[in-house]
Amino acid sequence: MNCLACGAEAVVGQRFCGGCGSSLIGECPSCGVEYGPGQRFCVHCGTSLAVNTETSLQPDRVVAAERRIVSVLFVDLVGFTSLSEGRDPEDVRALVTRYFDVAREIVERFGGTVDKYIGDAVMAWWGATASQEDDAERAVRAALEIVDRVESLGEEIGIEALAARAGVMTGEASVGPGGNEKGLLLGDLVNSTSRIQSVAEPGTVLVGPTTAGLVGGAIDLIDAGSHVVKGREEPIVASWALRTRAERGGRGRVDSLEPPFVGRVSELRLLKEMLHAAGNDGRARLVSLVGQAGIGKSRLIWEFRKYIDGLVETVYWHEGRSPSYGDGITLWALAEMIRHRA
Numbered sequence: 001m002n003c004l005a006c007g008a009e010a011v012v013g014q015r016f017c018g019g020c021g022s023s024l025i026g027e028c029p030s031c032g033v034e035y036g037p038g039q040r041f042c043v044h045c046g047t048s049l050a051v052n053t054e055t056s057l058q059p060d061r062v063v064a065a066e067r068r069i070v071s072v073l074f075v076d077l078v079g080f081t082s083l084s085e086g087r088d089p090e091d092v093r094a095l096v097t098r099y100f101d102v103a104r105e106i107v108e109r110f111g112g113t114v115d116k117y118i119g120d121a122v123m124a125w126w127g128a129t130a131s132q133e134d135d136a137e138r139a140v141r142a143a144l145e146i147v148d149r150v151e152s153l154g155e156e157i158g159i160e161a162l163a164a165r166a167g168v169m170t171g172e173a174s175v176g177p178g179g180n181e182k183g184l185l186l187g188d189l190v191n192s193t194s195r196i197q198s199v200a201e202p203g204t205v206l207v208g209p210t211t212a213g214l215v216g217g218a219i220d221l222i223d224a225g226s227h228v229v230k231g232r233e234e235p236i237v238a239s240w241a242l243r244t245r246a247e248r249g250g251r252g253r254v255d256s257l258e259p260p261f262v263g264r265v266s267e268l269r270l271l272k273e274m275l276h277a278a279g280n281d282g283r284a285r286l287v288s289l290v291g292q293a294g295i296g297k298s299r300l301i302w303e304f305r306k307y308i309d310g311l312v313e314t315v316y317w318h319e320g321r322s323p324s325y326g327d328g329i330t331l332w333a334l335a336e337m338i339r340h341r342a
Contacts (some may be wrong), residue, residue: 065176065184070128071139071211072173072189073112074197075103075146075166076121083159095157096120099164102153103146109276110142111135111312115185121194122146128175128185134248136170136214140241141310143168143205144219151203152269167197168241169208195229196236205241212239217250219243247309264300271304279313316341 017024025034028042041048077083077099084092100122104114107124111132115123124142126135143166154162169192176184192208200206212221220242226235243261246253261268267289274285289297308315318340320333 065174065186067172068128068175069131069135069171070173070175070185070189071126071136071168071170072185072193073107073124073126073139073143073166073168074121074193075143075164076119076197077150078163078165078202079161080120083162095159098157099150099153102149106145106149107142109311109313110138110145112139112142121197123190123194125185128173136168136211137218137248138310138312139168139170140205140207140211140215140219141244144241144244145307147203147205148265148269163202165197165200165202166205167193167195167200167207168205168211169193169196170211170214171208191231192229192236195232196227196238199227199229199238206238207241209237209239215241217253218246218248220245244303244306244310247306251309252306261299261303264296264303267300268303268307271300272307275308275315 027034028047033042035042077096099120100117103122103124107114107122112124112126113128115125117123124139126132126139132138147164147166150162150164154160169189171187171189173185173187173189176186196206196208206224207215207221215221221239222242224238224240226237228235245258271287274287278285289300291297305317308317318337320336320340322333323329
C-alpha cells in the first residue's frame with residue numbers, strides 16, 4: 001500500500017510514512033480500534049476496512065506552504081523564434097529536446113532540480129526542499145556550464161548562431177506542498193529572475209545582488225549596473241558572472257590577476273565528457289596530456305578540478321608526481337596517491 005500524501009510504499013507495522021511523515025494509522029469505523037496499512041478487516045470486530053483504508057492514509061492536516069531561501073535559474077535560447085522560422089517542425093523539436101536534456105543533466109550534476117520548461121526556457125532551483133550553504137554558487141556554476149554547452153551543441157548540429165543566456169537570483173520564495181513537485185515555487189524572486197535573464201546578452205549569465213554576494217569568492221564577477229525590467233518599479237542591480245575562479249567557497253583562489261582561460265575549451269570539454277562517461281559506464285578512462293613547458297597543461301587541470309569540485313557526484317581526486325631522476329621511481333606517483341588517501 002502507498003501513502004496518499006506522497007506515494008511512498010508503506011509496510012505492515014509502519015505507523016508513519018517514511019517519505020513525508022504522515023500518519024498511516026486509521027480507526028475502525030465500527031469499534032474505533034486502530035489499524036495499520038495493508039489491514040483489510042478489523043481484528044477486534046471483523047468490520048471490513050476496504051473502504052476506509054485509502055481515506056485513512058490521507059493526512060488529517062493540509063501541508064502549508066513555507067518560506068525558504070532558494071536560488072532560481074532561468075535560461076533560454078537566444079532568437080529561438082527566428083531560429084525556428086523556416087525549419088522543419090521535427091528538426092526544431094529535436095533541437096529543443098536535446099537542449100532540454102542537456103540543461104537537465106547539467107542542473108542535476110550541480111545538485112539542482114528542473115522545475116518546468118516554458119517554451120524554450122528552463123527554470124531550475126536550489127534550496128526549495130533541502131538547503132546547502134553553496135546553493136547559489138551551484139546555480140551559477142550550472143548556468144555557466146549550460147551557456148557553454150549550448151554553444152558547443154550549436155557546433156555539433158551545424159547552427160553556428162545557437163546561444164543561450166541565463167539569469168540567477170537568490171532570495172525568499174514560497175514553496176508549496178510536495179516540495180515544489182507541482183511547480184509551486186512562487187514569489188517575486190521567480191519573476192525577477194525571469195526578467196533579469198531576458199536582459200542578459202547572448203552567451204552570458206546575469207546574477208542578482210544577493211547571489212553576487214554569496215558567490216564572489218569562487219566566481220569572477222563584473223558590475224553590470226542597474227536594469228529596469230518589465231513589471232517592476234525598482235531597477236535590479238546585476239553582475240555578469242564570467243567564469244569559475246576557485247573551488248567552492250573560494251578555496252584555492254589566488255588574489256593576483258588570473259588571465260582568462262582561452263584556447264583550451266575543446267580539451268576541457270573532452271575531459272568533462274570522459275569523466276562522466278567513466279561514471280556512467282563504470283569503466284576507467286585514460287587521458288594523456290602532453291605538451292611543452294608553459295603551454296597550459298597545469299591551467300587546464302586547474303580548470304578541470306574547479307569543475308569537479310562543484311559536482312554533487314562524489315569524485316576522489318588523487319595527485320602523484322613521478323620524478324625524472326633517481327632509482328625506484330616506477331610506482332612513485334601511485335605511492336604518493338596512496339599516502340595522500342591514507
